Amino acid sequence: MQSKTRRSAAILAVLLHVSALTASERPPVWPDESYTRQLVEGVLPKTSQPWDGYEFAQRGSRGATYIAAGLLWRDGSHDREAAAAVLRGVLDLQYKDEPIQFLVWAPDLDEAAITRDRWNLPGLRVAVEVADGVTLQRVRWIDHPRYGRCLEVRYSTPAEMVESTQAIALRPER
Numbered sequence: 001m002q003s004k005t006r007r008s009a010a011i012l013a014v015l016l017h018v019s020a021l022t023a024s025e026r027p028p029v030w031p032d033e034s035y036t037r038q039l040v041e042g043v044l045p046k047t048s049q050p051w052d053g054y055e056f057a058q059r060g061s062r063g064a065t066y067i068a069a070g071l072l073w074r075d076g077s078h079d080r081e082a083a084a085a086v087l088r089g090v091l092d093l094q095y096k097d098e099p100i101q102f103l104v105w106a107p108d109l110d111e112a113a114i115t116r117d118r119w120n121l122p123g124l125r126v127a128v129e130v131a132d133g134v135t136l137q138r139v140r141w142i143d144h145p146r147y148g149r150c151l152e153v154r155y156s157t158p159a160e161m162v163e164s165t166q167a168i169a170l171r172p173e174r
Contacts, residue, residue, distance in 0.1 A: 044071060051082040057089030068083040100134075100157060102153040105150045106122055111141070117130075130155065133160075136153075136155055138153075139152070
């Protein structure tokens with residue numbers, strides 16, 4: 001079952017994709033004020049072929065759709081193709097089976113202290129409640145570029161999970 005958000009995003013993407021592929025005789029109305037034009041130009045990326053819109057989608061789907069709309073508004077060389085690529089990237093991310101990832105910084109923690117339904121952290125036990133289909137994918141030490149050495153705890157979610165479902169809940173135990 002698709003949520004309203006997914007259906008709306010799909011409809012918006014199709015409309016923008018169709019408008020990106022439809023040749024227009026004149027570009028959209030560009031702002032008269034040079035300051036506004038400068039601000040818009042400052043945030044829009046330079047486009048060339050081939051262009052990977054998936055990168056922008058990974059930064060955040062809301063911002064990526066704004067970029068796509070701005071590219072269509074600017075209507076420069078390769079902007080339409082780039083906007084379509086961004087919107088395809090947003091849709092690809094919406095229908096992926098994205099994992100839930102936690103980073104735990106506890107230098108003396110043993111990987112075995114993390115199980116599907118309980119985390120035994122130093123000085124704290126945490127009960128883990130997961131929705132149907134959510135599974136503990138992996139627990140491993142990683143060298144994170146920002147946080148340094150930490151324990152990565154990753155749960156996978158089923159692709160058919162309804163968007164509003166609470167996938168995981170962490171509750172301290174007494």
